[in-house]
Amino acid sequence: MRIKLTLTYDGTNYCGWQVQPNGTSIEGVLESAIESVTGEKNIKVTGSGRTDAGVHALGQVAHFDTDSSIPPEKFYKAINTKLPADIKVIKSELIDDNFNARKSAKKKTYCYSFYLSETDLPLKDRYSTRLDYTPKVDNLLTLCKGFVGEHDFKCFNASGGGAKTTIRTIYSIEIEQKENELKFFVTGNGFLYNMVRTLVGTLLRFEREQADKTIIKTMLETGDRTxxxxxxPAKGLCLVKVEY
Amino acid sequence: MRIKLTLTYDGTNYCGWQVQPNGTSIEGVLESAIESVTGEKNIKVTGSGRTDAGVHALGQVAHFDTDSSIPPEKFYKAINTKLPADIKVIKSELIDDNFNARKSAKKKTYCYSFYLSETDLPLKDRYSTRLDYTPKVDNLLTLCKGFVGEHDFKCFNASGGGAKTTIRTIYSIEIEQKENELKFFVTGNGFLYNMVRTLVGTLLRFEREQADKTIIKTMLETGDRTxxxxxxPAKGLCLVKVEY
Structure with missing residues (x-):
């Protein structure tokens, strides 16, 4: 049977989702935990996509196949007993064999979090990035519109990504500001390697430089990475949810 | 000259504020940083009070004396260059020689934070404690009233405290609930060792047991620790501010 998992993790101490030759991966730790619970060998977990080293997740989704007799909806409790404190499964459910956590994913939402402060604040610094000025949210929202829609995002195509196509659709970019926090919620059908981190960095740059929205059109058309x-930084990024 | 510091820290990796024979203390790390900045030896920092091992601070206050020529309001930036990422000074100012961070303190506010979830959530778990049910806030607020005021809090007097008197005044206990978070803000003129953590634990117990408010009167009068x-747990507690 195929099991769908929803999981949350603090990515600080991991080399990212995917198994790597060096470093501990979320995927690797999860597979070991499931093997330990089921007694099966070579459990292969498929995630909705990779999260990079240091990136967190509130609602990552993954699937795996098993012959275990553990009831699907109770699986997560058993797995959690074998997971470290910084990775936890919040839901497990039986899912159709055609379901594929990566290929079936329709939408992903990431959140990039900042805290506004002149000084580093240790209690904020683990899950958000410091910004030493307050950007104008209205101007940011105007700029955001330039990225929403189906575009060739080759300007964000970092080396090491290896994507077959750089065309992606961004459904929405929302901004939430309260007290000294500023959060960007970016929803799309998929993202290139490092894309959300660079996209939000680019929005900040353009706001700072008081750039016109037309610069985004130019950027998307020319693919000019400069x-x-x-x-x-990875620490401010969190995979909020994956929709199917 | 005497300098007043306001500082924030993530207490996870410390044995608490006070210098201890074993373990690294906030006070010790801060004194070393100031010595390193000023070139002075035997800098003695006085905090508003101890925070226990693992307890965090948003606005701890401390003072120290120095002959350094660094302008008082710029001192914090110099100190921060010598501090680890989990301790930062957010303000430094010149203060009268009669000011004493401990003795002059009039009010302290602590916050105890919970998250409501059936499963451990790694992204919440560093700075709050999991509660697997949702208590009734109205009932909690009624119970809180029993502790507000000047009372002999000997029922909360943990061994190892060594306080001369167990009489304290609690000015207010406020509760904030939003989404899956529940926070208790407790303001008083001072607290016994472990008092806030036990007081909030007691409020939860009485709410759970649907106890009448009169039990608090009995508890305060008899000093019955049972x-x-x-x-x-310490991780959910944070010293929010100290008022003078």
Whole structure:
């Protein structure tokens, strides 16, 4: 039977989702936990996609196949007993054999979080990135519109990505500001390697430089990487949810 | 000259504020940083009070004396260059020689944070404690009233505290609930060792047991420790501010 898992993790101490020659991966730790629970060998977990080293997740989705007699909806509790404190499964369910956590994914939402402060704040710094000024949210929202829609995002195509096509659809970019926090929620049908971190960095750059929205059109048409802003630190990024 | 510091820290990796024979203390790390900045030896920092091992701070206050020529309001930036990422000073100012961070403190506010979830959530678990049910906030607020005011809190007097008197004044206990978070803000003129963690644990116990508010009167009058709830984990506690 095929089991669908929804999981959350603090990515700080991991080399990312995918198994790597060096470093501990979320995928690897999860597979070991499931093997330990089921007694099966060579469990293969398929995630909705990779999250990079240091990136967090509130609602990553994955699937695996098993012959275990553990009831599907109780599987997550058994797996959690074998997982470290920074990775937990919040839901497990029986799913059709045609379901594929990666290929069936329709929409993904990432959140990039900032805290606004002149000084580093340790209690914010683990899950968000410091910004030492307050950008104008209205201007940011105007700029966001330039990226929404189906576009060739080759300007964000980092080396090491290896994607077959750089065409993606961004459904929405929402901004939430409260007290000293600023969050960007980006929803799309998929993202290139590092794309969300660079996209948000580029929005900040353009806001700072008071650029006109037309610069985004130029950037998307020419694929000019020199127009990109900074690729922001991994710690501020979180995979919020995957929709099917 | 005397300098007043306001600082914030993630207490996870420390044995608490106070220098201990074993373990690294916030106070010790701060003193070393100031010595390194000023070139002075035997810098003695006085905090508003101890925070226990694992307890966090948003606005701890401390003072120290120095002959350094660094402008007082710029001192914090110099100190921060010598501090680890989990301790940061957010403000430094010149203060009267009569000011004493401990003795002059009038009010302290602590926050105890819970997250409501059936499963451990790694992204919440560093700074709050999991609660697997949703208590009735109205009932909690009624119970809170029993503790507000000047009372002999000997029922909360943990061994190892060594306080001269167990009489304290609690000015207010406020509760904030939003989404899956529940926070208790407790303001008083001072607290016994472990008092906030046991007080909030006791409120939860009484709410769970549907106890009448009169039990608090009995508890305060008799000093009966067996009526106390659990002393909650340190990680959920944060010293929010100290007022002078």
């Amino acid at each position: 127009l990109c802003g900074k690729t922001l | 009526l106390c709830g659990k002393t909650l």
